[in-house]
Amino acid sequence: MNVHSATRVYRGLDYGLLAAILFLCICGVANIYSAGHSIAGMGGLYQRQLVWLAISLVFFFLLLTVDFSIFSELAYKIYAFSISLQILVLIFGAAVSGSRRWFSFFGVMYFQPSELAKLALVLAVAKCISEGRDETTLAPPFYKPLLLACLLTPLVYLQPDLGTSLLFLPATLVMLYVAGTKWRRMSRLVMFFLLLVSPLWFGLKDYQRDRLRVFFDPEYDPLGAGYNIIQSKIAVGSGGFLGKGWLAGSQTQLSFIPEHHTDFIFAVVGEEWGFIGCALILCLYMYIITKGVRIALRARKETEALFAFGLVAIFTFQVVINIGMTLGILPVTGLTLPFLSHGGSSLLISFIGFALLLRIDWSTRGRRKR
Amino acid sequence: MPRLIDYKVAYQSQYEKRGQRALLLVGLLFSILSVRLIYLQILRYSEFQRLSGRNHVRLLPQAAARGFIYDRHGELLVRNIPSYELCVVPGEVQELDLLLQRMKDIAGVVPELARRKLAKVGGRYYEPVPLLSDLGEDVIAKLSERKSELRGLIIRMQPRRHYVHGRLLAHVLGYTGPVSKQELDASYQGRKPRPFERVGKAGVERQYDDYLRGHSGGIQVEVDSYGRHLRVIAEKKPRLGEDLYLTIDYKLQQASEALLAGFRGCVVALDPRNGEILAMASKPDYDPNEFAVGISSDRWAELVADEAYPLQNRSLQGEYPPGSIYKIVTAVAALETGVKNPYQSYLCQGVVNFRDWPYRCWKEHGHGWVDMNKAIIESCDIYFYRAGLRTKVDALNRYSLMFGLGEKSGVDIPGEKAGLVPSAPWKRKRYGRAWYYGNTIQMSIGQGFLLATPLQLACMMAALNEGGTIYRPHVLKEVRDERGELVRAYKPQVNSTLLVTKRTMRIVRRALRGVVNTRRGTGGRARLRTLSVAGKTSTSENPHGEPHAGFVCHAPAEEPRLVVMVWFENGGEGGAVAAPVAKYLLEEFFGLRHDRELEQIREMMRKEMELG
Numbered sequence A: 001m002n003v004h005s006a007t008r009v010y011r012g013l014d015y016g017l018l019a020a021i022l023f024l025c026i027c028g029v030a031n032i033y034s035a036g037h038s039i040a041g042m043g044g045l046y047q048r049q050l051v052w053l054a055i056s057l058v059f060f061f062l063l064l065t066v067d068f069s070i071f072s073e074l075a076y077k078i079y080a081f082s083i084s085l086q087i088l089v090l091i092f093g094a095a096v097s098g099s100r101r102w103f104s105f106f107g108v109m110y111f112q113p114s115e116l117a118k119l120a121l122v123l124a125v126a127k128c129i130s131e132g133r134d135e136t137t138l139a140p141p142f143y144k145p146l147l148l149a150c151l152l153t154p155l156v157y158l159q160p161d162l163g164t165s166l167l168f169l170p171a172t173l174v175m176l177y178v179a180g181t182k183w184r185r186m187s188r189l190v191m192f193f194l195l196l197v198s199p200l201w202f203g204l205k206d207y208q209r210d211r212l213r214v215f216f217d218p219e220y221d222p223l224g225a226g227y228n229i230i231q232s233k234i235a236v237g238s239g240g241f242l243g244k245g246w247l248a249g250s251q252t253q254l255s256f257i258p259e260h261h262t263d264f265i266f267a268v269v270g271e272e273w274g275f276i277g278c279a280l281i282l283c284l285y286m287y288i289i290t291k292g293v294r295i296a297l298r299a300r301k302e303t304e305a306l307f308a309f310g311l312v313a314i315f316t317f318q319v320v321i322n323i324g325m326t327l328g329i330l331p332v333t334g335l336t337l338p339f340l341s342h343g344g345s346s347l348l349i350s351f352i353g354f355a356l357l358l359r360i361d362w363s364t365r366g367r368r369k370r
Numbered sequence B: 001m002p003r004l005i006d007y008k009v010a011y012q013s014q015y016e017k018r019g020q021r022a023l024l025l026v027g028l029l030f031s032i033l034s035v036r037l038i039y040l041q042i043l044r045y046s047e048f049q050r051l052s053g054r055n056h057v058r059l060l061p062q063a064a065a066r067g068f069i070y071d072r073h074g075e076l077l078v079r080n081i082p083s084y085e086l087c088v089v090p091g092e093v094q095e096l097d098l099l100l101q102r103m104k105d106i107a108g109v110v111p112e113l114a115r116r117k118l119a120k121v122g123g124r125y126y127e128p129v130p131l132l133s134d135l136g137e138d139v140i141a142k143l144s145e146r147k148s149e150l151r152g153l154i155i156r157m158q159p160r161r162h163y164v165h166g167r168l169l170a171h172v173l174g175y176t177g178p179v180s181k182q183e184l185d186a187s188y189q190g191r192k193p194r195p196f197e198r199v200g201k202a203g204v205e206r207q208y209d210d211y212l213r214g215h216s217g218g219i220q221v222e223v224d225s226y227g228r229h230l231r232v233i234a235e236k237k238p239r240l241g242e243d244l245y246l247t248i249d250y251k252l253q254q255a256s257e258a259l260l261a262g263f264r265g266c267v268v269a270l271d272p273r274n275g276e277i278l279a280m281a282s283k284p285d286y287d288p289n290e291f292a293v294g295i296s297s298d299r300w301a302e303l304v305a306d307e308a309y310p311l312q313n314r315s316l317q318g319e320y321p322p323g324s325i326y327k328i329v330t331a332v333a334a335l336e337t338g339v340k341n342p343y344q345s346y347l348c349q350g351v352v353n354f355r356d357w358p359y360r361c362w363k364e365h366g367h368g369w370v371d372m373n374k375a376i377i378e379s380c381d382i383y384f385y386r387a388g389l390r391t392k393v394d395a396l397n398r399y400s401l402m403f404g405l406g407e408k409s410g411v412d413i414p415g416e417k418a419g420l421v422p423s424a425p426w427k428r429k430r431y432g433r434a435w436y437y438g439n440t441i442q443m444s445i446g447q448g449f450l451l452a453t454p455l456q457l458a459c460m461m462a463a464l465n466e467g468g469t470i471y472r473p474h475v476l477k478e479v480r481d482e483r484g485e486l487v488r489a490y491k492p493q494v495n496s497t498l499l500v501t502k503r504t505m506r507i508v509r510r511a512l513r514g515v516v517n518t519r520r521g522t523g524g525r526a527r528l529r530t531l532s533v534a535g536k537t538s539t540s541e542n543p544h545g546e547p548h549a550g551f552v553c554h555a556p557a558e559e560p561r562l563v564v565m566v567w568f569e570n571g572g573e574g575g576a577v578a579a580p581v582a583k584y585l586l587e588e589f590f591g592l593r594h595d596r597e598l599e600q601i602r603e604m605m606r607k608e609m610e611l612g
Helices: A003-011 A015-036 A045-064 A068-092 A113-131 A143-157 A168-178 A183-203 A206-216 A225-239 A265-298 A302-326 A344-369 B012-043 B045-056 B096-107 B111-119 B137-145 B203-207 B209-213 B250-260 B288-293 B297-305 B323-338 B372-378 B381-402 B424-431 B437-444 B454-462 B502-517 B574-590 B598-611
Strands: A094-096 A099-105 A109-111 B057-062 B076-088 B129-132 B153-163 B176-178 B198-200 B217-223 B229-236 B243-246 B265-270 B277-283 B346-348 B351-354 B357-360 B368-370 B469-471 B476-480 B486-489 B494-497 B534-542 B545-555 B562-568
Touching: A003 A045, A015 A045, A015 A265, A015 A344, A045 A344, A068 A099, A068 A113, A068 A143, A068 A302, A068 A344, A099 A113, A109 A344, A113 A143, A113 A168, A113 A302, A113 A344, A143 A168, A143 A183, A168 A183, A168 A302, A168 B012, A225 A265, A225 A302, A225 B012, A225 B045, A265 A302, A265 A344, A265 B012, A302 A344, A302 B012, B012 B045, B045 B057, B076 B096, B096 B111, B096 B137, B111 B129, B137 B153, B153 B288, B176 B288, B198 B203, B198 B209, B203 B209, B250 B265, B250 B277, B250 B574, B250 B598, B265 B454, B265 B574, B323 B372, B323 B381, B323 B437, B323 B454, B323 B502, B323 B534, B323 B545, B346 B381, B351 B381, B351 B437, B357 B381, B368 B372, B372 B381, B372 B502, B381 B437, B454 B469, B454 B545, B454 B562, B502 B534, B534 B574, B545 B574, B562 B574, B574 B598
Parallel strands: none
Antiparallel strands: A094 A099, A099 A109, B057 B217, B076 B129, B076 B153, B176 B198, B217 B229, B243 B476, B265 B277, B265 B562, B346 B368, B351 B357, B469 B494, B476 B486, B534 B545, B545 B562
């Protein structure tokens, strides 16, 4: 890796995808500013987001110069590292309102290892499937990827980060599906997944269970757990076609929407930018996803392809679940909206993931040319 | 172990197929999200628009200050004074335990009670929760001294009713209280109160609540989800309640209450020319200021259970057998129907037999030969037994009703009682028995089933004027707004007119003058040298012990300007106990020199009652 190769990567980069991502980030900062500016102590949130964005971009451009094969080589080590981080955070993590999800650096920067886990899992599963095919039947391995996901799920679930922990198995599932696993085995996996999830219900914290319950009947507890859903629906609905305008949404400015800078950021978009704004955001996400799938399909190496699929799958799940929750059609699980929500680790990991994706894209196109 | 040919390249078509399918699914999911967006933001836009508006705008109601109440000459009777309320803003409290401990030390707030109130707040952390009302000045001083260490605590000012003269006129003025469930009901008479307002519960406060209460206003404030006030959007100033000017004469009222104090009884003074009540006192009484502060349930129970009935306005809620005062009605009825010749005399020997049953006169040895004039003056029972028997129950009943007995006078004070005028059909219905001879005999001297309120008896006396008109008694003179502009002036209303011949009226009124002004008259103690007074005493037998002492009079007798009715429960003889009180009040009203000082009269009354 030298300066020469780096400039070549930068020159051949898919800037359309990067532009879409950066546009989302700018929207995110604007909305975080709007959500925080009228509340004491939250006015500086957008500045933190900008700092994280800068850090993320540095990582992004640095990692672009690293070939994917290096990550592929290190996949299991990264996975092991990630597992140990999950354990460490449970022990040494900074407790924020009853949960241990963050590593605190000098009390200023917080890092959420469950974000890293997503990336680590996708890397490991991609490597595992592509290298572990049966020599004769060429069937992808089944239990090993499953085991990788199952190891992470409870660790993240305990932090507790319900939303993220529920992403691992479905993402693995998608990767197994595109790798050509037979439907019969897949259905068995789904059964297994359900079996795994059902005892979780009993281990859910009260507020989590309430969230799921009120999803089916928001008026069940309009001031408690159902409050979030109702208020966010009011915010989005009252935005109308054109929105109330930046910094003019009463639901947002008066903090009727809880967590409006992170999980419910899309409600701020809905209220202040209206249907137009929401549709634009949806289009951008759709564009990114389509691009991602195309990169995956074009990739010449299976590891690369599977990684791309896994990354896009997790990305898609997060977008759909988060927006669906804000619009009141999916339960509140606490997932961030990639590139839009406030949160440094989420932003950083998303950028790193997309750095790898774009590098795959670059090298694929390069190989084709050659 | 990298293969020579990557699986991905070899099986590209399979990857394509499954990848496209996955992408299709993503497209489907995004379509669902878009449809949902259209549904929320376009189809249901107006509904959510309304909800978001209601979410952050809160109306803080402000009750209007109630109107003041004055007497007829502008003497202030009821006003509002600031009262201080201790509130806690939960969102600003730092250490609740410490705060509660301090509040307990300084103001005596019970921590458990406060905790319970604060627990009910819900999410509105920035709305003050009232914990203690009507703080004393010392408490306020102590609290403001330590203001810095008591974060989250505020003292809020609220107007409260102040009855300037304490117990004076308590029954007429009444009191206010928080709105009850029934009053919030649709069936409530008058302008519907809002839940946060205080409304009149008794007396004038209740009768004229619509004027006094004013129109509450409020401020629309923008709040955030914690209930913190951000800015005022709009303000509607409350409209002050209107002021009442009563017909009450403060001085006469004061004199009446001073005379009655310590006794059980009442005084009604009214103007027969228009029905204006100049004084209305009832004892024992209560202090309406207790209600203004907020009466405790214990104290309330005590007032209700008190056997002297301090809450009762005896003038219009006390139903008593009228006794000899009723002889006025018997005389009028007799002159109009049964007794053609009032100058015919009968012999009173102290006892008389009707159908072998002895009936006694109050005077044991009799009055001798008595005609109607002497019978009224000396209150001879036997003459009236005869007169009543000649007149018969039907006529007595008819004339009683004509005098306004047996039905409410319609006075503008709530809770009035109707009294009772018996009749033969009434008795049959009530007791299933026929009307007896003896019933008529008892009725003709105002005993038996008859019941009347002192106010009714005053109205009866008021009827004995030139035209025989009975005006509806009332205490409201005028309603004025805050600028002093007249809103309403009470127009005198005629209740009924006495349809009797001039001769009857002349005979009765002459006799009533004689009651006060002749040597043997029972009401001699109300005699005035410079003013002609006419009246009638009453010593009314009742099942509760000593007879009630009553006296009703008007003056000047030629053209009455004032009717005074005095009634003492179990007071003994009307002429001895009640007449001097009436005399004092007449002197007071007409500006005459008092024959006897107030204390002398009270001393006299006390002695009489002990003798009786």
